[in-house]
Amino acid sequence: MKIAIVGTGYVGLPSGVGLASFGYDVVCVDKDETKVQMLQNGKLTLYEDGLGELFEKVTKDGKLKFTTSMKEGVQDADVVILAVGTPPHPETKEADMRYVYAAAEELAQYITGYTVIADKSTVPVGTGDMVESIIKKVNSQADFDVVSLPEFLREGYALYDFFNPDRVVVGANTKRAEDVLRKLYEPLANKTQMLFVKRKSAETIKYASNAFLAMKIHYINEMANFCEKAGADIDEVAKGMGLDKRIGNRFLNAGPGYGGSCFPKDTMAMALMAQKFGVDMTLIKRTIEGNKARKKDMAERILAMVNDIKDAKIGVLGLAFKDGTDDVRESPALEIVSHLLDKNANIVAFDYKATENARKVLGSKIEYAATPDKVFENTDVVAVLTEWSDFKKLDVADLGQKMCHKRLIDLRNLFDGDKLKQVGFIYKKIGI
Numbered sequence: 001m002k003i004a005i006v007g008t009g010y011v012g013l014p015s016g017v018g019l020a021s022f023g024y025d026v027v028c029v030d031k032d033e034t035k036v037q038m039l040q041n042g043k044l045t046l047y048e049d050g051l052g053e054l055f056e057k058v059t060k061d062g063k064l065k066f067t068t069s070m071k072e073g074v075q076d077a078d079v080v081i082l083a084v085g086t087p088p089h090p091e092t093k094e095a096d097m098r099y100v101y102a103a104a105e106e107l108a109q110y111i112t113g114y115t116v117i118a119d120k121s122t123v124p125v126g127t128g129d130m131v132e133s134i135i136k137k138v139n140s141q142a143d144f145d146v147v148s149l150p151e152f153l154r155e156g157y158a159l160y161d162f163f164n165p166d167r168v169v170v171g172a173n174t175k176r177a178e179d180v181l182r183k184l185y186e187p188l189a190n191k192t193q194m195l196f197v198k199r200k201s202a203e204t205i206k207y208a209s210n211a212f213l214a215m216k217i218h219y220i221n222e223m224a225n226f227c228e229k230a231g232a233d234i235d236e237v238a239k240g241m242g243l244d245k246r247i248g249n250r251f252l253n254a255g256p257g258y259g260g261s262c263f264p265k266d267t268m269a270m271a272l273m274a275q276k277f278g279v280d281m282t283l284i285k286r287t288i289e290g291n292k293a294r295k296k297d298m299a300e301r302i303l304a305m306v307n308d309i310k311d312a313k314i315g316v317l318g319l320a321f322k323d324g325t326d327d328v329r330e331s332p333a334l335e336i337v338s339h340l341l342d343k344n345a346n347i348v349a350f351d352y353k354a355t356e357n358a359r360k361v362l363g364s365k366i367e368y369a370a371t372p373d374k375v376f377e378n379t380d381v382v383a384v385l386t387e388w389s390d391f392k393k394l395d396v397a398d399l400g401q402k403m404c405h406k407r408l409i410d411l412r413n414l415f416d417g418d419k420l421k422q423v424g425f426i427y428k429k430i431g432i
Ligand code: NAD
Pocket: 006, 007, 008, 009, 010, 011, 012, 029, 030, 031, 032, 035, 083, 084, 085, 086, 099, 102, 103, 120, 121, 122, 123, 151, 152, 153, 154, 155, 261, 262
């Protein structure tokens, strides 16, 4: 099978590597020349655990190639996967569809033989119809079907999720396209459930899932606020809730609010789509507002830790939007840092993978530490903003000796507060 992937980012690249490892001939197409050049030279353009080794293997075997030429990728392809970005539109905040439509228009002219165009980008309901009509307009002779193939991978676990998906959802309106997708995912057939649904249902499943997960996070964060007032402990409460199989124990970690390239934009797009259809989705709207307000609240909690100190220096552990990734898009950590900077805070920060991406956003407004230890040197408080598990290995009791004041605010509930209090720390966490 020959596959083209249009868009070689956090979704396109791991998907390309995964599909190539099945023995398919995969060509990844991207407009970004620098990106393509790096990949052609064997350099990864993003961090994902385990991606490097498999990338090296499939490129060496000649199974995965990179190009800026749509023609090179699409001609002779059996399946063309769209994985371009759908960021929020700068004005309307709806999903910005210009990249999907531009890609559809360009690829249409190179379709040869029966081709399935599979949309992995997260797109509003009805986009499949639109892509179909764009392709027909450009190339009336083209023999093709458009299917929706929503992506559910988690950044930081992209390869694991590619090989072990909870489900593969395919929104196909023809049996012919369905058969092609069944063949494409044949190597995962005994590992996962394939769900074939109407195209519009598949498009909806993606938004419905992300909005639900975002609400789950916001729910546990509101419950954490409640626990703080009521004298309960959110970690204990979440554990007790999670043991109920109807609820499940995932996405019940209270924290500084959700972020990343998906939840913020997808909840917003879902709410706006619903509005267009005249459906009032109050839960989603409230989630968006509450999550936004939470970042400011978190910044205020950090400042409250040092409100008795003039020109306090704040150490920050974590800049990525979550552990396991270098992605800082809509990172709660960056939003919190920005709020702190608005209050003229003096900040030194460390992240295992996201420092370079954070530097592109924050420039020289903060200091970047080369090691996590440096974040404790001469600082008055350290704030934990990303849940990197390696932070747990730090000997904070010892590092506290280097601080001006031993204060730690743990917005990811990583540390054992009792132990830190025993060695003289003022320690604050979420939900207690
Ligand atoms: P990304 O920004 O990392 O990558 C998109 C790539 O598409 C970029 O490299 C860009 O240069 C390229 N591109 C844009 N227009 C192009 C064109 N016309 N031709 C060729 N290349 C083009 O985006 P991403 O995070 O990989 O997300 C892609 C889509 O997948 C989005 O719709 C997103 O919502 C969805 N999604 C993302 C994730 C995630 O965790 N990142 C998970 C599930 C779904």
